[in-house]
Amino acid sequence: MTDRLDEIAQGRLARDGLLTPEAVAAARDLCRRVGESDVETVRVLFADQHGILRGKTIVASALPALFRSGMNVTSTLLLKDTSHRTVFPVWSGAGDVPGGLQGASDILMVPDPETFRSLPWTDASAWILCDARHLSGAAIAFDARTILKKAIARLAERGLGMLVGLEVEFHVFALDDSRLAHGDATMPARPPGTRNLTPGYQYLTELRYAAAETVLDDLRRASAAIGLPIRSMEIEMGPSQFEFTFDPADPLTHADNMVIFRTLVKEVCAARGLHATFMCRPALENCAASGWHLHQSVIDDATGENLMVPQDGGTLSDTASGWIAGLLEHAAESCLLTTPTVNGYKRYRPQQLAPDRIQWGRDNRGAMVRALMHPDDPASRVENRVAEPAANPYHYFASQILSGLDGIDRGLAAPAAVESPYDADAPRLPQTLNAAIAAFEASRFYRGALGDACVDHLVTIRRAEWDRYRTAVSAWEQAEYFGIY
Numbered sequence: 001m002t003d004r005l006d007e008i009a010q011g012r013l014a015r016d017g018l019l020t021p022e023a024v025a026a027a028r029d030l031c032r033r034v035g036e037s038d039v040e041t042v043r044v045l046f047a048d049q050h051g052i053l054r055g056k057t058i059v060a061s062a063l064p065a066l067f068r069s070g071m072n073v074t075s076t077l078l079l080k081d082t083s084h085r086t087v088f089p090v091w092s093g094a095g096d097v098p099g100g101l102q103g104a105s106d107i108l109m110v111p112d113p114e115t116f117r118s119l120p121w122t123d124a125s126a127w128i129l130c131d132a133r134h135l136s137g138a139a140i141a142f143d144a145r146t147i148l149k150k151a152i153a154r155l156a157e158r159g160l161g162m163l164v165g166l167e168v169e170f171h172v173f174a175l176d177d178s179r180l181a182h183g184d185a186t187m188p189a190r191p192p193g194t195r196n197l198t199p200g201y202q203y204l205t206e207l208r209y210a211a212a213e214t215v216l217d218d219l220r221r222a223s224a225a226i227g228l229p230i231r232s233m234e235i236e237m238g239p240s241q242f243e244f245t246f247d248p249a250d251p252l253t254h255a256d257n258m259v260i261f262r263t264l265v266k267e268v269c270a271a272r273g274l275h276a277t278f279m280c281r282p283a284l285e286n287c288a289a290s291g292w293h294l295h296q297s298v299i300d301d302a303t304g305e306n307l308m309v310p311q312d313g314g315t316l317s318d319t320a321s322g323w324i325a326g327l328l329e330h331a332a333e334s335c336l337l338t339t340p341t342v343n344g345y346k347r348y349r350p351q352q353l354a355p356d357r358i359q360w361g362r363d364n365r366g367a368m369v370r371a372l373m374h375p376d377d378p379a380s381r382v383e384n385r386v387a388e389p390a391a392n393p394y395h396y397f398a399s400q401i402l403s404g405l406d407g408i409d410r411g412l413a414a415p416a417a418v419e420s421p422y423d424a425d426a427p428r429l430p431q432t433l434n435a436a437i438a439a440f441e442a443s444r445f446y447r448g449a450l451g452d453a454c455v456d457h458l459v460t461i462r463r464a465e466w467d468r469y470r471t472a473v474s475a476w477e478q479a480e481y482f483g484i485y
Contacts, residue, residue, distance in 0.1 A: 011068025051392030165295035200239025238288025326407020366421035
């Protein structure tokens with residue numbers, strides 16, 4: 001074993017600088033611990049453009065080889081929409097496929113030893129997250145984790161850091177029909193048949209928590225066992241709707257945590273014969289929409305000081321004012337990153353504790369950005385309520401960093417706070433995914449910040465989804481026209 005561990009430092013990843021010396025040391029220590037543990041398999045994963053974990057599984061004894069050479073996977077995993085269709089013409093010329101990924105060629109997964117987690121809900125398996133790179137080792141411009149790392153680096157260049165806290169809403173239902181008949185294996189697969197675990201519209205009611213406690217305890221314990229910093233578990237507004245909140249952490253840590261949490265919830269619930277979903281607004285009778293509220297504060301990297309603490313009297317700091325102004329200015333063109341599905345735009349409705357306009361307010365849950373800042377509060381922050389829980393967290397966090405930082409760099413000032421967010425004369429958020437695609441595609445800001453290749457890649461994928469939605473015959477159309485004409 002010692003010889004194999006020594007080879008990590010001489011392996012291709014270390015030699016090419018894809019693993020730092022610190023990462024090599026961490027990898028050696030991890031391989032030693034895994035070799036002494038009961039772990040039998042390791043699921044080697046990366047987060048795709050949708051924030052969905054994909055990858056391969058290796059036996060635990062192959063872990064040193066993973067850190068020496070990485071692992072190849074098919075590049076089409078980066079070219080699929082949410083139906084799992086490859087939407088780029090990979091068999092045509094190189095110019096038709098982003099990043100030169102034609103021919104269903106391979107890409108390289110580079111493991112991050114700090115992300116390794118043993119899975120307590122399995123017999124003997126573990127996860128490790130990777131960055132997706134070209135076989136040459138060069139960065140892939142539209143790899144989600146790479147996008148966020150670049151945004152964090154831009155923040156660090158200004159001597160700034162960011163802390164984020166998560167509030168994530170989701171549903172857990174009893175599973176009546178898994179839809180595993182051959183005819184159900186469509187693209188996408190037909191959705192399962194479900195029913196509620198708890199009655200709805202009894203927000204934060206103790207009796208509802210008691211009814212769901214065994215499920216919530218399983219999710220809490222599994223989260224704690226793999227190091228997720230869960231703070232609270234709550235009964236949300238709708239039937240079978242719950243919310244978990246997280247202690248604050250840096251953006252990359254919490255982006256990793258979010259893709260892990262979503263997968264954990266679905267896997268743990270599936271093992272209990274339940275169906276968990278982070279879909280924003282399921283098409284179920286009396287179902288409530290779910291949101292994802294992101295708390296964010298900007299800190300001085302050198303001192304750790306929270307730069308969003310307001311002045312005496314509550315006047316916004318220059319940092320907070322510029323950050324809020326940047327979030328507002330780029331909100332519409334950011335929606336493809338914060339609300340990337342057709343379904344997510346059906347949450348933007350007035351009087352529903354969800355935003356429908358681009359504005360901010362002080363401790364106002366109807367505004368898009370809710371400011372929670374007081375002169376004596378070192379945890380002063382803003383909460384962006386715009387996103388759906390299906391959003392890719394790497395994209396979401398990058399949009400916040402890039403937008404807020406632009407507001408600071410340009411010296412922008414936040415407009416006046418609103419008190420009546422659903423009556424205010426303010427620009428509206430995009431009403432459809434198609435509108436969000438158009439705003440993102442035309443965005444000079446994001447083309448400059450992310451590059452044309454990244455913007456065009458996401459636009460192509462989301463437009464493929466919109467086109468499938470647009471051309472599908474809906475239940476509304478069938479009810480409206482089938483009988484009358």
